[in-house]
Amino acid sequence: MREQRKKIALWLLFAGPIAVFSVWAVVDNAPLYFKTLLNGLTLASLYFLVASGFTLVFGLMRNVNLAHGSLYLLGAYVGWIVGENTGSWLLAVAAGFLSAAVLGLLMQVFIFRFMEGQDLRQTLVTIGLAIVFADLMLWAFGGEIYTFDPPAWIYGSTVLPVVEKFPTYRIAVLLAAIVIGIGLWSFLARTRIGMMIRAGVDDRGMLAASGVNVQLIFAVTFAIGAGLAGLAGVVGGTALSISPGEDTRYLLASLVVVIVGGMGSVVGASIGALLIGLAEQFGLAYAPTYSVVFTFVIMVVALAFRPRGIMGRAA
Amino acid sequence: MSAAQWRRAMNSAATAAAPTTARPAPSARPASPSAPGVDVIATPTWLSRLAARIRLRHLVVLAAVVLYPFVASPFFTYQIGAQSLALGLIALSLTFLGGYGGMVSLAQMTIAGLAGYLVAIFGTSSMVSISLGWPWWLAVPFALLGATVFAAAVGWLSVRTEGIYTIMITLAIGVAFFYLAQQNYTVFNGFQGLSKIAAPELAGIDFREPVGFYFVALGCALAGYFLVKHLVRAPFGVALQGIRDNPRRMESLGYHVTAHRVAAYAVAGLLAAVGGVLMVWYNGRISPGTVNLAQMISILVIAVLGGMKHPIGAFVGAVVYVLLQNFAIDLFVRERFNLVIGGVFLAIVLFSPDGLLGLWAKLRSSLGRPEISHQKRRPQ
Numbered sequence: 001m002r003e004q005r006k007k008i009a010l011w012l013l014f015a016g017p018i019a020v021f022s023v024w025a026v027v028d029n030a031p032l033y034f035k036t037l038l039n040g041l042t043l044a045s046l047y048f049l050v051a052s053g054f055t056l057v058f059g060l061m062r063n064v065n066l067a068h069g070s071l072y073l074l075g076a077y078v079g080w081i082v083g084e085n086t087g088s089w090l091l092a093v094a095a096g097f098l099s100a101a102v103l104g105l106l107m108q109v110f111i112f113r114f115m116e117g118q119d120l121r122q123t124l125v126t127i128g129l130a131i132v133f134a135d136l137m138l139w140a141f142g143g144e145i146y147t148f149d150p151p152a153w154i155y156g157s158t159v160l161p162v163v164e165k166f167p168t169y170r171i172a173v174l175l176a177a178i179v180i181g182i183g184l185w186s187f188l189a190r191t192r193i194g195m196m197i198r199a200g201v202d203d204r205g206m207l208a209a210s211g212v213n214v215q216l217i218f219a220v221t222f223a224i225g226a227g228l229a230g231l232a233g234v235v236g237g238t239a240l241s242i243s244p245g246e247d248t249r250y251l252l253a254s255l256v257v258v259i260v261g262g263m264g265s266v267v268g269a270s271i272g273a274l275l276i277g278l279a280e281q282f283g284l285a286y287a288p289t290y291s292v293v294f295t296f297v298i299m300v301v302a303l304a305f306r307p308r309g310i311m312g313r314a315a
Numbered sequence: 316m317s318a319a320q321w322r323r324a325m326n327s328a329a330t331a332a333a334p335t336t337a338r339p340a341p342s343a344r345p346a347s348p349s350a351p352g353v354d355v356i357a358t359p360t361w362l363s364r365l366a367a368r369i370r371l372r373h374l375v376v377l378a379a380v381v382l383y384p385f386v387a388s389p390f391f392t393y394q395i396g397a398q399s400l401a402l403g404l405i406a407l408s409l410t411f412l413g414g415y416g417g418m419v420s421l422a423q424m425t426i427a428g429l430a431g432y433l434v435a436i437f438g439t440s441s442m443v444s445i446s447l448g449w450p451w452w453l454a455v456p457f458a459l460l461g462a463t464v465f466a467a468a469v470g471w472l473s474v475r476t477e478g479i480y481t482i483m484i485t486l487a488i489g490v491a492f493f494y495l496a497q498q499n500y501t502v503f504n505g506f507q508g509l510s511k512i513a514a515p516e517l518a519g520i521d522f523r524e525p526v527g528f529y530f531v532a533l534g535c536a537l538a539g540y541f542l543v544k545h546l547v548r549a550p551f552g553v554a555l556q557g558i559r560d561n562p563r564r565m566e567s568l569g570y571h572v573t574a575h576r577v578a579a580y581a582v583a584g585l586l587a588a589v590g591g592v593l594m595v596w597y598n599g600r601i602s603p604g605t606v607n608l609a610q611m612i613s614i615l616v617i618a619v620l621g622g623m624k625h626p627i628g629a630f631v632g633a634v635v636y637v638l639l640q641n642f643a644i645d646l647f648v649r650e651r652f653n654l655v656i657g658g659v660f661l662a663i664v665l666f667s668p669d670g671l672l673g674l675w676a677k678l679r680s681s682l683g684r685p686e687i688s689h690q691k692r693r694p695q
Contacts, residue, residue, distance in 0.1 A: 062479065064479050064482065064483055066486070111665075119479040120419060120479065120482075121664060121668060123479060123482055124615075124619060124660075124664045125661065125664050125665065127612055127615065127660075128657055128658075128660045128661035128664055129657075129661065131609075131612065131653055131654075131656065131657030131660065132653075132654060132657035132658060132661065134653065135651060135653035135654040135657060136654065138653075139651065139654075248490065248607075248608045251490075251608075252486075252487060252490040252491070252494075255483050255486060255487045255490075256487050256491075258483075259480075259483060259484060259487060263480075288498070289498050289499045289500060289501065290495075290498070290499065291498065292491050292494040292495045292498060293491075293495060295491060296487075296488070296491045296495075299484075299487060299491075300472060303472055303475055303476070303484070304472075304475070307475040307476045308476065
């Protein structure tokens, strides 16, 4: 009973101000509010794509892959080359996924396999790799800003009620993220290998003891997680642009999303991505010079009340 | 509790030595890193105890760093010497936190940067509308205080979770601070940052001169070094190392684990803040570029490069880092400094986790010399 009352009080504490703000903002300028809402959802779907791979890899291998942002950028650059040469955006997406997945696989097979259980050392290695990758990509691609053209069928803008015009591509990103999210969830919940991954998240030692080739599971998970980052690179590069420094941005986003949402949980990543994406866009629209502070406040509040994240469990 | 955790708990219970968990009485002090036999000597006066601890190599190093500015060119005194000392001091804060507290924080550069910003905001800079124009002897203590409080807050936030989470939370805090400094114009003056922050002049010594600044930096670095050396042997430091090795056991022994950890963050924050003030005097300006991700990581690189098992590692790492920064690019391809430093860092992490100090120890033992005692802080 007391627990319940405490819960209700907490909800009121957080939902109350948001509701008051929403009512004020809708009355004040409805199109701006809803446009910001849609932009926030688009950004949230991008963040979800990047962070879901990050959280998967951490959940299973306890590997904080700080080179995750580099995988995003690599996928974007490779996708750009393929897109330029073939003219096909879908091929570019596939190339982004594959290139990042292969690099992730190589990292797992040649480096991380040999330092299992040494959390800190693995993380330091990923930092070193991130520095090297960032500089190599700067070398190869220079400091210019690259942009993709989305295919014709999702180009232009769609007329929506209230908001009026909104880029079709962003709606497509939103839908794609939902599809990928559901796909990832059903892969984890319904397939045999997904079951093994979940078992590994809960207890690695037990999974190995029951005769599963854990190294194979690790490699598959790392490839999928890295691939998702690469895919997000092409998708995000189309929505915004690609330039050096984007790796840091998406690394920060992934970090905050999984800290808020809870490590190792895909559902947590989606909740965290929603919170952070919306907070960032609303912050940019309504309080431009302090928008980062909102992201930060969400993280602090989440840590203060749920140190392991909203969906996190004791590891 | 999972099987892996049990294994870890059993292992750490087996290896965690009694001295670290015992009540830290003066007599139960672990052997001094520099002089293993110091506890055997029972001389009452502190002077002879001090003398017993000093080895020839200490005097050689001290003489070298004091005489250095008189033989080196101003470039070497200022760009190499003073910068290494300032960076080393910031890295020392990470060594203290990571090596003795088991908490690897990436936010040390952020704390240093905040101290630098506060000096500029409280003191004088080119932005009259932002700077309050306090004299330096008022601005600096308040900047140190502000940064230390911030460091304690960061600590309080990150010790709510453990282990590898720390690195992520501190990284997120640091990057968030960078974006805030870049976006905000009312306090941090955005992308431009604050410039024309001059080191003060005191008792006829101009701190802006290479030699004067070098000695200020040297004084701060030595003070920081001996503070850490003292702390890790004091009850607080011993308890901290106990918490690093086995927080549960320390908790059941009645130690307040969270309080010790937050205090460690505060101490490290003070060290980093002093380093940050030196950095801002060295550069004469501060901008978001000082606290960006690359700079945050460079502090980690310096600490790991030197080795986190002994406070001197931070300064060794800083000297190597600054030398690489200044000269490696001339030998190698220009502007590929990050590649060089990233490669060196990777090589160290992959092949010698204890850094250059670890390599040195290996070299000594392979040459048949007795292994230096500080490589093994506790009996295995």
